[in-house]
Amino acid sequence: MTSLQIVFLIIAAVTLASAVMVVTARRLMHAALWLILTLLGVAAVFATLQANFFAVVQVLVYIGAIAILIIFAIMMTREVMSVTGPRLNRGWGWAAAAAAGGLAGLVAVLSTWQGFQTVLEPLPSGSVGVGALGEAFLDPNRFAVPFEVASVLLVAAMVGAIYIAVDRKVVEEQ
Amino acid sequence: MIPLSWYLMLAAALFAIGLFGVLARRNAVAVLLGIELMLNAVNINLLAFWHRSQQLSAEPHVTGLVFAAIVFAVAAAETAVALALIISVYRRRDTVVVDELDLLRG
Amino acid sequence: MLEQWMYIGIFMVVAMMLPSIAIIIAGLLSPRRPNPIKNSTYECGIETVGPGWPQFRVQYYIFGLVFLIFDVETVFLFPWAVAYNRLGLFAAVEAALFIAILAGGLIYAWKKGALRWL
Amino acid sequence: MDFLKDPVTFLANQLVLWLTGLGLPEGVVRFLSFSIGAAILATSSLLFVIFLIWFERKLIGRVQDRLGPNRLGPFGLFQPFADMLKIFTKEYVTPSGVDPVPYNLAPVLAVSSVMAIWAVIPFANTIYGVDLDVGVVFVLAVGGLAQLGIILAGWGSNNKYALLGGFRALAQLLSYEIPMVITLLIPVMLAGTLSLTGMVTAQDVPFVAVAPLAALIFFIANLAEVSRAPFDLPEADSEIVAGFNIEYSGLKFGFFYVAEFLHGFTSALLFATVFLGGWRGPLAEEIPILGFIYFAIKTSLVYLTILLVDATVPRFRIDQLLNFSWKLLTPLALALLVAMALVDRAMVGMGVESIWIRLPVFLALNAGLFAAGAYFLDRARRRAPRPVVSGGPRPVARPENFTMQPK
Numbered sequence: 084m085t086s087l088q089i090v091f092l093i094i095a096a097v098t099l100a101s102a103v104m105v106v107t108a109r110r111l112m113h114a115a116l117w118l119i120l121t122l123l124g125v126a127a128v129f130a131t132l133q134a135n136f137f138a139v140v141q142v143l144v145y146i147g148a149i150a151i152l153i154i155f156a157i158m159m160t161r162e163v164m165s166v167t168g169p170r171l172n173r174g175w176g177w178a179a180a181a182a183a184g185g186l187a188g189l190v191a192v193l194s195t196w197q198g199f200q201t202v203l204e205p206l207p208s209g210s211v212g213v214g215a216l217g218e219a220f221l222d223p224n225r226f227a228v229p230f231e232v233a234s235v236l237l238v239a240a241m242v243g244a245i246y247i248a249v250d251r252k253v254v255e256e257q
Numbered sequence: 258m259i260p261l262s263w264y265l266m267l268a269a270a271l272f273a274i275g276l277f278g279v280l281a282r283r284n285a286v287a288v289l290l291g292i293e294l295m296l297n298a299v300n301i302n303l304l305a306f307w308h309r310s311q312q313l314s315a316e317p318h319v320t321g322l323v324f325a326a327i328v329f330a331v332a333a334a335e336t337a338v339a340l341a342l343i344i345s346v347y348r349r350r351d352t353v354v355v356d357e358l359d360l361l362r363g
Numbered sequence: 364m365l366e367q368w369m370y371i372g373i374f375m376v377v378a379m380m381l382p383s384i385a386i387i388i389a390g391l392l393s394p395r396r397p398n399p400i401k402n403s404t405y406e407c408g409i410e411t412v413g414p415g416w417p418q419f420r421v422q423y424y425i426f427g428l429v430f431l432i433f434d435v436e437t438v439f440l441f442p443w444a445v446a447y448n449r450l451g452l453f454a455a456v457e458a459a460l461f462i463a464i465l466a467g468g469l470i471y472a473w474k475k476g477a478l479r480w481l
Numbered sequence: 482m483d484f485l486k487d488p489v490t491f492l493a494n495q496l497v498l499w500l501t502g503l504g505l506p507e508g509v510v511r512f513l514s515f516s517i518g519a520a521i522l523a524t525s526s527l528l529f530v531i532f533l534i535w536f537e538r539k540l541i542g543r544v545q546d547r548l549g550p551n552r553l554g555p556f557g558l559f560q561p562f563a564d565m566l567k568i569f570t571k572e573y574v575t576p577s578g579v580d581p582v583p584y585n586l587a588p589v590l591a592v593s594s595v596m597a598i599w600a601v602i603p604f605a606n607t608i609y610g611v612d613l614d615v616g617v618v619f620v621l622a623v624g625g626l627a628q629l630g631i632i633l634a635g636w637g638s639n640n641k642y643a644l645l646g647g648f649r650a651l652a653q654l655l656s657y658e659i660p661m662v663i664t665l666l667i668p669v670m671l672a673g674t675l676s677l678t679g680m681v682t683a684q685d686v687p688f689v690a691v692a693p694l695a696a697l698i699f700f701i702a703n704l705a706e707v708s709r710a711p712f713d714l715p716e717a718d719s720e721i722v723a724g725f726n727i728e729y730s731g732l733k734f735g736f737f738y739v740a741e742f743l744h745g746f747t748s749a750l751l752f753a754t755v756f757l758g759g760w761r762g763p764l765a766e767e768i769p770i771l772g773f774i775y776f777a778i779k780t781s782l783v784y785l786t787i788l789l790v791d792a793t794v795p796r797f798r799i800d801q802l803l804n805f806s807w808k809l810l811t812p813l814a815l816a817l818l819v820a821m822a823l824v825d826r827a828m829v830g831m832g833v834e835s836i837w838i839r840l841p842v843f844l845a846l847n848a849g850l851f852a853a854g855a856y857f858l859d860r861a862r863r864r865a866p867r868p869v870v871s872g873g874p875r876p877v878a879r880p881e882n883f884t885m886q887p888k
Contacts, residue, residue, distance in 0.1 A: 098267070135615045142623070149332065181277075202260050213615065215317040229327055237334060240334030248424060371600060377519045382592045459823055
């Protein structure tokens with residue numbers, strides 16, 4: 084067992100434990116805070132994979148923006164702040180069974196794959212540049228279309244969300 | 258130095274926890290948190306496979322990275338719209354509990 | 364490559380520990396005489412009215428939303444900016460189109476009055 | 482002689498030699514030397530705050546025609562130490578009903594998120610914590626952790642004013658991060674790297690000379706990120722109850738202030754690295770300590786500017802503040818980014834490679850966009866509704882103007 088493996092196991096344990104807290108926490112705000120810890124753990128996992136850009140982008144986008152947006156939304160819906168009623172619905176046993184079954188199925192399928200036990204070696208430095216990603220994104224023969232579509236998707240989401248969220252009456256009154 | 262299997266198992270476990278959250282939680286925002294967990298599990302998988310294909314060949318491989326970036330965009334778009342819907346529904350119906358949102362029931 | 368993260372990890376741990384230790388030491392040095400009035404929630408000297416969680420206006424959400432969209436945009440633009448010197452005019456046009464679409468979204472939010480602090 | 486040229490590398494090498502001499506394996510030596518380096522860097526950033534507090538109080542005092550601290554030690558230099566002793570012995574008043582973990586984590590997170598930036602700043606050719614290949618994005622990402630600290634403080638306090646103050650602060654930070662990110666894209670574009678060390682090496686011409694408008698927008702956005710006047714709404718002492726840190730006391734409160742001072746200086750470090758060429762200067766590569774001095778001078782100039790702006794400019798209203806970011810800085814930054822990229826690539830496509838020919842074009846672009854921005858700002862100012870000031874007598878705070886007279 085190398086020190087890197089020990090670090091990975093600690094990260095994985097923290098990530099999974101906080102993920103369990105996300106789905107079981109009684110207060111929604113606590114669930115959101117546990118989600119932030121999970122996201123940090125995932126960022127650390129990305130760092131061990133040497134996907135440096137995505138490790139920092141995970142913190143920038145998920146924690147810096149998505150988690151904050153979720154917390155804003157929690158604040159907008161006050162009822163959820165108080166602990167009222169059960170946090171899980173009646174069929175939660177079925178849900179647990181489905182999740183466990185899904186996990187077992189995934190592991191069973193994956194472990195039959197011959198590449199399952201591949202050991203990931205550290206990549207030589209310089210081979211994992213962000214520049215290569217940029218070139219691929221802007222090459223018309225490769226990913227230029229997804230690049231532009233991502234922009235359209237983001238704007239569509241923004242326009243749609245603003246259209247839904249802005250209360251027309253309030254705006255007109257002002 | 259870490260086997261690929263560890264990453265895949267971590268991602269599978271995270272996905273299962275997220276799935277449980279989506280199916281079992283009553284609150285719409287909590288369901289959304291479950292979806293975030295599942296999307297993160299997907300990204301772990303994508304980047305782990307990217308690392309594998311990168312170490313198997315000398316050429317720079319970016320397909321996995323491109324997919325991961327798209328997942329980020331999708332996650333952002335999905336969160337934005339879902340939360341806007343939840344806020345809007347809360348304003349009209351005064352609840353965010355999924356079971357009670359049964360307006361479409363015949 | 365992983366050494367960078369090892370350093371960052373150590374640095375983050377140290378950076379979290381230094382203030383924590385200072386806070387704990389100060390806690391040992393400082394007096395501790397709580398009483399109900401001192402420990403009540405601060406509200407300009409009058410008694411607390413209502414619960415501690417007020418409800419928020421949707422404006423905060425709108426700003427968070429526009430911020431999120433522009434933040435995700437950087438995931439795509441940083442790779443372009445790094446590769447910029449190796450790419451030609453066409454790539455710059457593509458990036459300009461990308462930004463123009465986003466700017467369209469910003470203009471929509473602006474015209475809709477979503478960026479106004481009510 | 483080596484020691485005088487580059488004391489930090491010299492001492493680091495000595496340390497590694499000594500540790501290896503003890504017979505420790507290579508991994509442990511690296512871990513220990515990294516830990517010691519990180520501890521020294523982090524501690525020095527915290528100790529530096531003591532000096533910053535003294536300097537700011539002295540400078541603001543001078544601007545306001547006061548002496549500032551002048552009792553303790555020469556020029557009042559020991560005043561911060563006295564303050565520190567005092568704050569160390571202050572009682573923690575923890576209101577009932579706080580959420581303990583977020584409440585106690587918030588001040589720690591506020592400080593450590595700022596300190597984390599120091600890990601990637603190149604102080605000289607050979608003096609830096611780590612050369613992270615995504616340093617620029619890392620700096621932005623730890624800003625997200627600072628926002629998290631504000632949320633935790635606001636929510637953990639169980640106080641509606643703290644929560645409200647936290648959200649106002651958050652709205653400001655979010656709004657100004659966008660122009661900051663977009664203007665950071667321009668140096669990244671010019672340098673072709675995300676590493677801060679690489680960015681310094683790429684600045685044969687400091688980027689402030691290539692894209693002055695980007696530097697200006699970045700500077701303004703940075704002022705807002707560190708909540709300095711005219712953007713000091715989050716802790717506008719005279720207006721709201723004090724924002725998200727209202728329920729904190731003793732050293733926990735103190736650490737929010739430490740974080741604020743440190744953040745101000747760190748933003749100056751960042752500006753000097755990204756736009757002023759960092760440690761670059763004559764002979765800086767041969768004698769790293771000289772580079773450190775250049776960097777210190779550049780940073781001090783930026784920090785002095787921040788402090789003077791802080792001391793002299795009145796505060797924005799929250800709607801003005803948000804409008805300024807979303808309706809002026811963000812469109813301007815986007816336009817600048819697109820214009821510079823298109824014009825530059827078109828010129829390179831036509832065979833103009835030399836930076837000295839492209840430079841005047843860049844400057845013209847920047848000047849043109851600055852003029853356009855100034856025009857729109859002026860137009861908005863003219864169109865803004867103005868409150869009618871009545872010509873009648875104004876109430877004056879004289880004893881006879883009060884209805885309740887003292888007996």
